[in-house]
Amino acid sequence: MDRRAGRCAGFSAPEALVGLLLGLFLVQLGYGTLQRLRATEGRLAARTDALVAMRVARHVLRTELGRGMEGEDWLATPDSVSLRAFRGTARLCPRAETTDELTVAYEGERRPDPAKDSLVLVDPLGHREVRALVGVTASADACGANPGDDLEVWRLDAAVGPDAVLARLFERGSYHLASSALRYRRGASGRQPLTPEVWSSATGWTLTGDQLGLHAEPRTPDAGRPWEAFLAWTE
Amino acid sequence: MDGVIVREPAAPPAHRSGHEERGAVLAFVILLMLAMLVLAHGALLASLSELAASRAAVRELELQGAARWALAATLSAPVEPWVDSLAIWDLHAEDLGPIGDVDARGELWRLGAESWLARGAARNAHGAEASTAYLAWALDPVARVTTLAAALSVGPTATVTLGGVVDVTAPTAVRDPASPSSCDPWLVELGQRYATAPLAPVGPLPDSAAVPTLGLLNFTSLLDLAPVMVSGTGTPSPTESFGACLVDAPWGWGDPDAPSEPCGGHLPMRGASGDLTVDGGVGQGLLVVEGDLTVRNGARFYGMAVVGGSLALEGGAQLEGMVLAGGGASVDAGATLTGSACWAARALTARRDILGRLVPVVSVGAIGPD
Numbered sequence: 001m002d003r004r005a006g007r008c009a010g011f012s013a014p015e016a017l018v019g020l021l022l023g024l025f026l027v028q029l030g031y032g033t034l035q036r037l038r039a040t041e042g043r044l045a046a047r048t049d050a051l052v053a054m055r056v057a058r059h060v061l062r063t064e065l066g067r068g069m070e071g072e073d074w075l076a077t078p079d080s081v082s083l084r085a086f087r088g089t090a091r092l093c094p095r096a097e098t099t100d101e102l103t104v105a106y107e108g109e110r111r112p113d114p115a116k117d118s119l120v121l122v123d124p125l126g127h128r129e130v131r132a133l134v135g136v137t138a139s140a141d142a143c144g145a146n147p148g149d150d151l152e153v154w155r156l157d158a159a160v161g162p163d164a165v166l167a168r169l170f171e172r173g174s175y176h177l178a179s180s181a182l183r184y185r186r187g188a189s190g191r192q193p194l195t196p197e198v199w200s201s202a203t204g205w206t207l208t209g210d211q212l213g214l215h216a217e218p219r220t221p222d223a224g225r226p227w228e229a230f231l232a233w234t235e
Numbered sequence: 236m237d238g239v240i241v242r243e244p245a246a247p248p249a250h251r252s253g254h255e256e257r258g259a260v261l262a263f264v265i266l267l268m269l270a271m272l273v274l275a276h277g278a279l280l281a282s283l284s285e286l287a288a289s290r291a292a293v294r295e296l297e298l299q300g301a302a303r304w305a306l307a308a309t310l311s312a313p314v315e316p317w318v319d320s321l322a323i324w325d326l327h328a329e330d331l332g333p334i335g336d337v338d339a340r341g342e343l344w345r346l347g348a349e350s351w352l353a354r355g356a357a358r359n360a361h362g363a364e365a366s367t368a369y370l371a372w373a374l375d376p377v378a379r380v381t382t383l384a385a386a387l388s389v390g391p392t393a394t395v396t397l398g399g400v401v402d403v404t405a406p407t408a409v410r411d412p413a414s415p416s417s418c419d420p421w422l423v424e425l426g427q428r429y430a431t432a433p434l435a436p437v438g439p440l441p442d443s444a445a446v447p448t449l450g451l452l453n454f455t456s457l458l459d460l461a462p463v464m465v466s467g468t469g470t471p472s473p474t475e476s477f478g479a480c481l482v483d484a485p486w487g488w489g490d491p492d493a494p495s496e497p498c499g500g501h502l503p504m505r506g507a508s509g510d511l512t513v514d515g516g517v518g519q520g521l522l523v524v525e526g527d528l529t530v531r532n533g534a535r536f537y538g539m540a541v542v543g544g545s546l547a548l549e550g551g552a553q554l555e556g557m558v559l560a561g562g563g564a565s566v567d568a569g570a571t572l573t574g575s576a577c578w579a580a581r582a583l584t585a586r587r588d589i590l591g592r593l594v595p596v597v598s599v600g601a602i603g604p605d
Contacts, residue, residue, distance in 0.1 A: 023263075030267040037274040044281045051285065055292055066601045073600065089368070089602050091346055094323055105324075124350035124372055125451060126598035143324055165346040166370055168602065 043222040046198070050223035053195035054216055057182045058229045060194060061175060061214065065232035072128070073120075073170075076205055076212050076234070079177075084120070084170040085186075088112065090154070092121075092165055093143035100159040103139050104152055108169055112136050112154070116171050116187065119156065121164040129164065132157040177203050180219060198223060210235040298357045298365035301337040306355030306367050309341030314591040318373070321345050336360055343593075346370075348378035349450060351593060352602070368602040371593040372451045376583035377421045379449055381428040385438030386557055386574025387546075390445040393563030399548060401436040401566060403574035410555070410575075413537070414494045418577035420584075425576045434574050440559060447541045447559035449583075451594045454543055454561075457523045460589050461506025468511075470534075471518035473498035488518025491537045502538060502585035510544070513552075521582045527562065530554060530570075537575075538582030548572060556582060 067086045068074050074083035088108015095102075106112065114133045121129045139151035154167070176183045180197035199216055206213040212234050217226040308331055321327055323345050331339040337357045344352040354368035386403050389395055407425045409418045418425075440447055446454045465485045473480065473496065474487030480498035481487050488505065490498035502520040510526035519537040522528065527544035530536060530552040538556045540546065545562035548554055548570035556578035558564065566572050583590060 023259075026263065026267075030263070030271075034267070034270055034274065037271055037278065041274055041278040041281060044278055044285070048281055048285045048288070052288060055288070059295070068600050069598060086602075089352075091324065091344060091352065094347065122370060122596075122599055124347055124370075124596075126370065126372075126596040128599075165350045166352065166599075166602075168599075 046218070046220055046223040049196040049198045050216075050218045050227075053181070053198050054227050054229070056195045057214060057216065058231075060182070060184075061231045064175070065212070070212070070232065070234045074232075076207060078205065080174045081205065081212075082172075082174040084118075085173040086120075086168050086170045087117070088169040090152075090167040090169065092167055093141075093151070095162050098159045098161050100156045102154045102156065102160070102167065103141055103143055104154055104167060105143070105150065106152055106169070112152075112169050117169050118171075119154070120168045120170060121160050122166045122168065123163040124165055127163075129160060131160060133169070177205070177214075202226075207234070294359060294361070294363060295365070297335065297337055298359060298363060299367070301334045301339045301357035302355045302365045302367045304334060304355065305331050305339040305341045305357060306353060306369060308339075309343060309353045309355060310369065310371060310593045310595055312341075312593070314373075314588050318591065323347060348375045349373060353593060353595070370596040370599045370602065372596055373593045374450055374452060374583065374587075374590045376580045376587065377424050379583060380557065380576050380579045381425065382441055382450075383438075383557055383559070383579075384432070385435040386572060387437045387564055388440045388447070388557075388559045389437065389563050390440055390447075390561040391443050392445070393545070393561065395437050395563050396565040397437070398568040399566040399570035399572070401572045401574070403434045403436050406434040406574050406576040408575070409577055410573075412492045412494065413578070413581075417494070417581060421577070421580045425580065429576070434576065436574070437564075440561065444561075446543060446561045449541070449590070451596065452590065454523075454525075454541070457541060458506050458508065458525055461504050461523050462589065463503065464506045464508065465511060466507055466509060468514050470514050470516035471536075472516050473501075486516075486518075488516075488520055488536075491517060491519040491535075502582055504586045504589060519578075519582070521586055528560075537578050539579045 064083060064085055065074055068084055074081055087110055088106055090104035090106040093103035112133060114135055117133045119131045119133055121131060133154060134157050135155035137153045139153045141151060143151060171186055173184060173186045176185060176191055177199070178191060180199045181193040182195045183191035183193050185191045198218055200219045202217040204215055206215050210233055212231045214229045214231055215226065218224055317327060325345055327343045329341050331341050337359045340356045342354040342356065346352055349372055351371040351373060352368055353371045354366055356364065356366040358364045386401060387395065406429050407418065407422060409415050448454060449457060463483055463485055469486045471486045471488035473490035474484035475481065475497050478497060480501045482501055482503060485505070487498065488503055489501040490496050493499050504521040504523070507524045507526070511524045512529040512531065513534045513536065515532040515534050517535045521538055522540045524540070525543045527547065528540060528542045529547045529549065531550040533551045535553045540554065540558045542558065542560040543562065546558055546560040546564040549567040550569070552570045555573040555575045557574065557576065558572065
């Protein structure tokens with residue numbers, strides 16, 4: 001009995017030691033794996049945010065700047081790009097006289113709003129005139145042979161000649177790289193973020209030779225390397 | 236035996252302890268696995284959302300690429316017969332077929348005589364769409380002719396010497412040797428135009444330019460479009476072979492004296508990258524001369540001449556049609572310039588296949604939505 005009991009007691013000490021060591025090893029392994037997983041997930045999330053920010057910035061800015069001409073429709077300064085943000089296009093019903101009321105077929109991202117919108121009127125050779133939009137009413141007239149066209153009458157602040165064939169609706173706005181994100185400001189209102197706030201203060205516009213670009217540097221190195229994007233030609 | 240069985244010791248404490256340890260480890264391992272599962276699930280979700288975003292970005296790029304391709308295909312299409320019959324504000328749409336998984340479509344809205352809204356649109360199987368558009372310009376012969384205020388349009392600082400005759404009394408008249416019906420398609424429009432504002436003998440080039448252009452076709456483009464170039468001095472004459480007109484003969488400029496002959500309907504476009512002298516002979520069509528154009532020795536030309544330098548009509552030369560000369564002109568005694576919108580329209584119409592292609596109005600930029 002004693003011999004057996006002593007044998008049992010001797011067995012439990014190394015067994016406990018090994019168990020403890022194994023437990024510690026398991027805890028260490030588990031903790032390390034957890035840490036690594038957590039770090040990886042954090043990097044992944046940061047990278048995803050950075051990619052989203054870059055994609056959104058590139059898509060929005062290329063689209064907006066591609067719709068206009070540098071100097072006439074947009075201007076880049078070190079801290080912002082101010083522009084005519086085109087929101088739609090209207091075909092103008094042919095007319096023989098100079099008038100301040102145009103019958104149009106409009107297509108755009110949103111409805112025209114006389115409170116904030118203006119027009120660039122374009123003739124066949126690309127000459128432009130700018131007018132403010134004063135009023136919009138539905139038109140009972142028909143123009144052309146397309147029954148699908150919803151016609152409107154646009155009232156302008158000043159008359160326009162019969163040559164213009166197209167009207168481009170725009171609002172004044174500016175894009176800023178501020179507080180770690182791309183932000184849009186319409187007129188004199190506040191700057192709204194369009195992207196996640198992931199960029200460092202080294203992010204900015206790049207004006208090199210004949211092109212405007214964007215240098216985006218993530219705030220954390222985990223989010224990936226700095227990124228350069230072409231946005232528009234400046235000549 | 237029974238006593239031995241009764242006294243059999245219970246399981247040793249160490250053994251019991253081992254059971255407890257294994258239970259703790261199991262619980263710990265399960266908790267650890269759960270924690271890792273949660274984190275892995277989070278990472279997987281982040282990866283999946285990134286994958287979805289990347290796929291969406293790729294689809295968007297595919298759509299935009301297809302829309303731009305459709306726009307380019309629409310803008311570069313040859314001049315089709317339906318162009319003239321499409322009324323202002325009408326739409327011509329054409330399915331351009333699938334590009335990968337994306338269906339592309341080209342659209343042309345007629346906005347005016349020379350103005351078009353060209354649009355490329357794309358749609359994929361998921362219903363996503365993209366489009367891009369450009370304002371485009373295409374030469375319309377009558378519209379272009381009627382923008383000219385004078386039979387002889389010159390640059391703002393050019394000198395004009397008129398010793399001969401410049402006749403602008405009947406710009407729509409059809410005279411010999413032209414066939415009486417040759418001006419029928421444009422007679423009404425031209426008549427309305429000159430009823431309100433008669434053709435002047437001499438006037439400025441459109442937009443007071445120094446170098447002649449035809450709308451958005453600048454002088455260099457016009458010269459590049461000329462399919463056959465000539466140079467130096469020559470005498471135009473109809474060039475036929477086995478009853479067919481040799482349309483590529485450099486000095487074969489049609490046969491205005493015999494409209495029913497093989498070369499009677501041939502109104503060519505000829506370019507010259509330097510000075511050009513027409514020494515006698517007869518021809519019709521569109522001449523684009525980078526240097527000076529001299530027509531002499533009784534030569535007769537019917538159509539339109541676009542001259543970067545100056546025009547000289549001398550030695551009984553006759554030109555019927557319209558002239559744009561950046562460097563000025565001289566019409567010597569005995570020579571005649573007859574203003575004819577009809578001949579000018581004929582010359583431009585004959586080369587509509589070359590001149591009437593769509594030109595994007597790049598100063599306006601792309602027109603959304605994109």
